[in-house]
Amino acid sequence: MMLIPTYVAPSKIEGVGVFAAEDVSEGAQIWELAPSLDRLIHKDEVAGLPPPLQDFVERYSYPYPHDPDQLIVEIDNGRFMNHSEHPNTRFDDPDAGFTRRAIKAGEELTCNYAEFDPTFEILPGRLFVVAE
Template structure:
């Protein structure tokens, strides 16, 4: 779940993006994973889904190599777009922190 206020809006990066509604300081924990609420599918379960369902999970989720399963988050973190110059990063496979100060309204 988010530890900061965010919203989803149109994005130039990927159509829909996640934007902060507050100033975030470098090193601040902005998101903590809630595994009990997220969807986890084995490769076999994923293969049983129809093509549209697979495409949705591939777009909004990811394959977790460490855990060997497909992951789809239950909340708006799925709108967090991938950028070559990222302003956040995963720590300990459990939470996201800011790599630098992030201004209010920034994607």
């Protein structure tokens, strides 16, 4: 669950991204796992979903760090956070996300997916622009 005001807009990285709606200070907590709001779904359940929903879960979920058989699907703008090898946030705590530096209003929030998804790899043919 995002803890700061955000909005979704076109991204220079890929498709759309999530952007800070106001300035955020360095070290600020911007996200926390909220199982009452962030949907946890068992991997076995995905196969029984209609194909469009399977695609949605595949695109927007990641393994729950405390139980890799569960997937997290965020319901808010957090699901639109794009990957960067040089992110402006950090997710080394599986239950919380923080800024690495001050972030200006209108700046895209980025994270390194590998910090919370040990299976993450950039798919062949996918171009990720490094966010500055």
